[in-house]
Amino acid sequence: MIRKNNPILSSLIADDVFGDLFAPINKIKHQVFGPAANIIENENEIQMHVVIPGVSKENIKVEIENKTLNIFFEKSNQSLIDNESYLRREFELSSFSRSFLIPENIDQNSITSKLENGILLIKLPKIKGTNSKTKTVDIQ
Numbered sequence: 123m124i125r126k127n128n129p130i131l132s133s134l135i136a137d138d139v140f141g142d143l144f145a146p147i148n149k150i151k152h153q154v155f156g157p158a159a160n161i162i163e164n165e166n167e168i169q170m171h172v173v174i175p176g177v178s179k180e181n182i183k184v185e186i187e188n189k190t191l192n193i194f195f196e197k198s199n200q201s202l203i204d205n206e207s208y209l210r211r212e213f214e215l216s217s218f219s220r221s222f223l224i225p226e227n228i229d230q231n232s233i234t235s236k237l238e239n240g241i242l243l244i245k246l247p248k249i250k251g252t253n254s255k256t257k258t259v260d261i262q
Contacts, residue, residue: 156218157173157193157220158172158173159172161222165248167245167246167247167248168225168245169243169244169245169246170191170243170244170246171241171242171243172220172241173241173242174240175240177197177237177240178237179237181195181197182194182237182242183195184235184244186224186230186233189223190223191221191223192220192221193221193242193244194217195217197217227248227249228246228247228249229246232247233245
């Protein structure tokens, strides 16, 4: 029997009943988009800021394949699961990947990355002398 004046217990039961209804949508959203990223372009480079809190640099892999920049993270949290008795578990860092197309005017050999305070900063320097401005083509 549930008492109406117990908001914590009512909330837990509501989450159990309705949480699974939306679980596939939330899972797909996380798998498709991965970690959030801000991309800034200036005259000399493109900077990517990818939010990856609570992850050490040893667990992150940044690769360039053809014209694609790939960011991977994979870690087993089995030791955390075995040693703790959770009342509620809403997140688990296990793996993600995110890919970005690299523009033609980027020097792929000079790309650098740095992880600081949960933000992965990737710098993509532009090739000197390239002009990436939009050109208007006349329609005849």
